[in-house]
Amino acid sequence: xxxxxxxxxxxxxxxxxxxAGVDTLYVGGHPFGLRxxxxxxxxxxxxxxxxxxxxxxxxxxxxxxxxHNEQIxxxxxxxxxxxxxxxxxxxxxxxxxxxxxxxxxxxxxxIYDAGTLVTSAEQxxxxxGQGASGAVAARxxxxxxxxxxxxxxxxxxxxxxxxxxCIHQSGRPLLTNYYNYTxxxxxxxxxDGLYLRxxxxxxxxxxxxxxxxxxxxxSTEDLSLVGQLKIxxxxxxxxxxxxxxxxRGERFVQIVALFDEARHAIESGAFVxxxxxxxxxxxxxxxxxxxxxxxxxxxxxxx
Amino acid sequence: MKKIENKPEVLAPAGNLEKLKMAIRYGAxxxxxxxxxxGLRSRAGNFSYEEMTEGVExxxxxxxxxxxxxxxxxxEGDAKGAGEFFKTLQSIGxxxxxxxxxALIVVCFNAAPGLPIHLSxxxxxxxxxxxxxxxxxxxxxxxxxxxxxxxxxREMRRHTDIEIEAFVHGAMCIAYSGRCTLSNHMVNxxxxxxxxxxxxxxxxxxxxxDGGALTSLLRDDEPFSMxxxxxxxxxxxxxxxxxxxxxxxxxxxMKSIHYVSTVANVYRNAVDAYCNDPEHxxxxxxxxxxxxKVAQRDLSTGFYYGVPTEKEQLxxxxxxxxxxxxxxxxxxxxxxxxxxxxEQRNNFxxxxxxxxYGPGFAxxxxxxxxxxxEDGEPIDRAPNPMMTVTMTVDAPVEPYFLMRKK
Ligand code: SF4
Numbered sequence: 001x002x003x004x005x006x007x008x009x010x011x012x013x014x015x016x017x018x019x020a021g022v023d024t025l026y027v028g029g030h031p032f033g034l035r036x037x038x039x040x041x042x043x044x045x046x047x048x049x050x051x052x053x054x055x056x057x058x059x060x061x062x063x064x065x066x067x068h069n070e071q072i073x074x075x076x077x078x079x080x081x082x083x084x085x086x087x088x089x090x091x092x093x094x095x096x097x098x099x100x101x102x103x104x105x106x107x108x109x110x111i112y113d114a115g116t117l118v119t120s121a122e123q124x125x126x127x128x129g130q131g132a133s134g135a136v137a138a139r140x141x142x143x144x145x146x147x148x149x150x151x152x153x154x155x156x157x158x159x160x161x162x163x164x165x166c167i168h169q170s171g172r173p174l175l176t177n178y179y180n181y182t183x184x185x186x187x188x189x190x191x192d193g194l195y196l197r198x199x200x201x202x203x204x205x206x207x208x209x210x211x212x213x214x215x216x217x218x219s220t221e222d223l224s225l226v227g228q229l230k231i232x233x234x235x236x237x238x239x240x241x242x243x244x245x246x247x248r249g250e251r252f253v254q255i256v257a258l259f260d261e262a263r264h265a266i267e268s269g270a271f272v273x274x275x276x277x278x279x280x281x282x283x284x285x286x287x288x289x290x291x292x293x294x295x296x297x298x299x300x301x302x303x
Numbered sequence: 304m305k306k307i308e309n310k311p312e313v314l315a316p317a318g319n320l321e322k323l324k325m326a327i328r329y330g331a332x333x334x335x336x337x338x339x340x341x342g343l344r345s346r347a348g349n350f351s352y353e354e355m356t357e358g359v360e361x362x363x364x365x366x367x368x369x370x371x372x373x374x375x376x377x378x379e380g381d382a383k384g385a386g387e388f389f390k391t392l393q394s395i396g397x398x399x400x401x402x403x404x405x406a407l408i409v410v411c412f413n414a415a416p417g418l419p420i421h422l423s424x425x426x427x428x429x430x431x432x433x434x435x436x437x438x439x440x441x442x443x444x445x446x447x448x449x450x451x452x453x454x455x456x457r458e459m460r461r462h463t464d465i466e467i468e469a470f471v472h473g474a475m476c477i478a479y480s481g482r483c484t485l486s487n488h489m490v491n492x493x494x495x496x497x498x499x500x501x502x503x504x505x506x507x508x509x510x511x512x513d514g515g516a517l518t519s520l521l522r523d524d525e526p527f528s529m530x531x532x533x534x535x536x537x538x539x540x541x542x543x544x545x546x547x548x549x550x551x552x553x554x555x556x557m558k559s560i561h562y563v564s565t566v567a568n569v570y571r572n573a574v575d576a577y578c579n580d581p582e583h584x585x586x587x588x589x590x591x592x593x594x595x596k597v598a599q600r601d602l603s604t605g606f607y608y609g610v611p612t613e614k615e616q617l618x619x620x621x622x623x624x625x626x627x628x629x630x631x632x633x634x635x636x637x638x639x640x641x642x643x644x645x646e647q648r649n650n651f652x653x654x655x656x657x658x659x660y661g662p663g664f665a666x667x668x669x670x671x672x673x674x675x676x677e678d679g680e681p682i683d684r685a686p687n688p689m690m691t692v693t694m695t696v697d698a699p700v701e702p703y704f705l706m707r708k709k
Contacts, residue, residue, distance in 0.1 A: 068429050069431055069459065071430070072430040095433045096432030096433030096436055099439070116376070117376055117481055117495070119376055120378055120404075127405070167488045168485050169483070170478045171610065172531075178527055181619075182521075194509065194510070195509070197510065198502075199506065199508060204489075205510075205512070219488055287512055294487070297491075302492070
């Protein structure tokens with residue numbers, strides 16, 4: 001069974017996503033969820049959970065921040081409330097949060113999500129030993145490695161099949177610091193649409209933004225595995241995540257719907273990768289090139 | 304306040320055997336090194352098992368410890384051989400290993416039960432529950448993320464008794480350690496497996512995209528960069544010690560002997576001065592002077608007193624920091640004739656101002672008045688690497704004293 005997970009920015013978008021075929025909605029809020037399209041309140045999360053459950057679908061709530069003492073202190077009531085409103089799972093990347101969850105003994109399963117640090121089956125097995133029901137794979141892995149990992153594990157490895165990926169998180173306000181240095185502090189208020197470019201690589205454009213957790217920089221391309229979905233399915237990689245952190249509204253829903261269609265095509269044996277690639281390219285915003293990141297690289301080529 | 308009994312350890316980096324010995328001679332209570340595999344500093348000189356054995360013996364005779372960093376984040380297959388590796392380290396007598404990857408932690412537990420494990424800073428430990436978690440797993444110590452403040456450390460200490468190690472000096476990753484893959488994405492080099500190309504220190508354009516239109520946000524030709532100035536907590540050691548830090552870590556396995564000996568010497572002296580008599584402790588400006596002789600960038604207190612501002616990043620022209628070079632090492636000294644025998648490390652000659660320094664924070668300035676070669680013939684300069692020369696010195700020196708010049 002293929003499981004499609006997608007971020008939701010609002011109740012309205014959650015509803016469209018459910019209609020588009022999503023199995024699990026991924027939502028969250030501050031100060032526990034990292035890099036979300038929109039930080040939602042517990043109340044909004046509650047409404048989305050009720051909605052998803054009425055569709056017979058699930059909701060995972062992001063608790064994957066690197067937490068400082070202050071956050072970890074506030075985590076206990078948050079997790080208790082999430083359990084109460086019926087969240088199906090949380091993502092966690094901070095071992096302290098796992099410790100808190102265990103202490104509380106809540107009926108809340110967690111998916112290990114520590115970004116760049118999830119790179120082998122043995123690591124995931126360690127976190128499964130601590131109670132994890134699955135893990136989100138690092139985007140710096142190749143498909144060869146992902147397949148090898150999944151074959152060694154009973155728990156699902158979540159693979160990002162669409163969207164940008166974070167390649168740098170700093171605890172510092174790097175944009176604010178730059179603006180302050182150049183004497184232009186007013187610019188800090190523009191959170192959207194900012195990019196870095198490496199002058200040695202004129203095609204590069206790395207999205208960058210600042211929030212409570214610091215500064216985040218993303219990949220120059222949106223990852224897409226739409227052409228590889230059948231291979232993934234054949235090899236047991238059936239948990240597909242679509243990340244809409246930088247793509248709001250209806251466009252993201254259409255892309256998710258395309259992946260749902262691809263799933264049905266695979267299940268009925270009618271999947272033509274080229275056609276789905278072409279259709280995705282048409283939906284994709286012109287400013288964001290698509291790419292396969294590390295997925296199709298040879299593991300030997302990355303040192 | 305009485306003398307502080309639980310003095311924290313001064314922990315220095317050692318890129319090779321010679322640096323290990325120097326760091327310990329100059330006051331380090333412990334050193335951390337890299338083995339031939341599983342570490343993150345593929346370019347720092349790494350230790351063979353033979354060198355490790357010699358290093359551990361040298362350290363143990365002097366009451367010092369040796370930790371081995373095995374802090375890579377493994378991919379499928381990378382952990383092959385790790386069991387043997389940890390077992391060998393244990394039989395050599397290594398005092399602890401520094402690991403961030405739980406897969407390697409498990410291998411180490413199984414292969415070398417009883418070998419203490421320290422959690423590497425790569426795992427970004429930022430709260431007390433995380434410390435409790437690793438304690439419950441069986442780790443002995445946690446190296447904190449560089450993003451924590453002094454107040455946070457104090458609070459951690461109130462909640463847990465696991466050993467806390469924190470950076471006090473050296474270069475800094477501008478990202479949360481382990482959470483930066485700029486190098487992976489830009490040059491196919493895995494930062495978490497030792498390949499970091501320091502992409503954060505490059506210069507970038509910053510622009511805004513609105514529809515199809517691009518607007519540069521750069522001002523005054525100042526490129527966007529993410530380069531951090533270096534960390535130094537030298538002026539705040541009492542805060543670190545009172546907060547309950549057990550190990551004060553100096554960064555820099557790639558750094559020179561000149562650097563490591565100087566920094567270890569200063570921290571040793573400052574930590575002792577404070578712990579021996581906290582009440583009457585005053586900061587000795589000579590520590591600061593010494594530290595600046597090996598500084599490579601501006602220095603700051605990182606996150607310890609708040610989130611770093613633009614002042615703690617490298618923008619504009621780097622400040623000129625006077626450069627000192629390592630000129631010679633003392634081999635022996637004749638107290639009758641006041642003549643020191645030196646091994647040359649950099650060209651120097653008669654008439655030059657030099658400085659000698661040695662363990663225990665000994666240091667004095669000196670003008671080179673005379674110089675003889677190995678055959679006792681007077682010479683003007685010592686131009687050849689590693690050549691042995693003699694000269695008269697104004698104050699007594701000992702083997703392993705070092706000589707630097709501007
Ligand atoms: S590029 Fe910079 S911030 Fe990233 S891992 Fe390397 S040193 Fe750290």
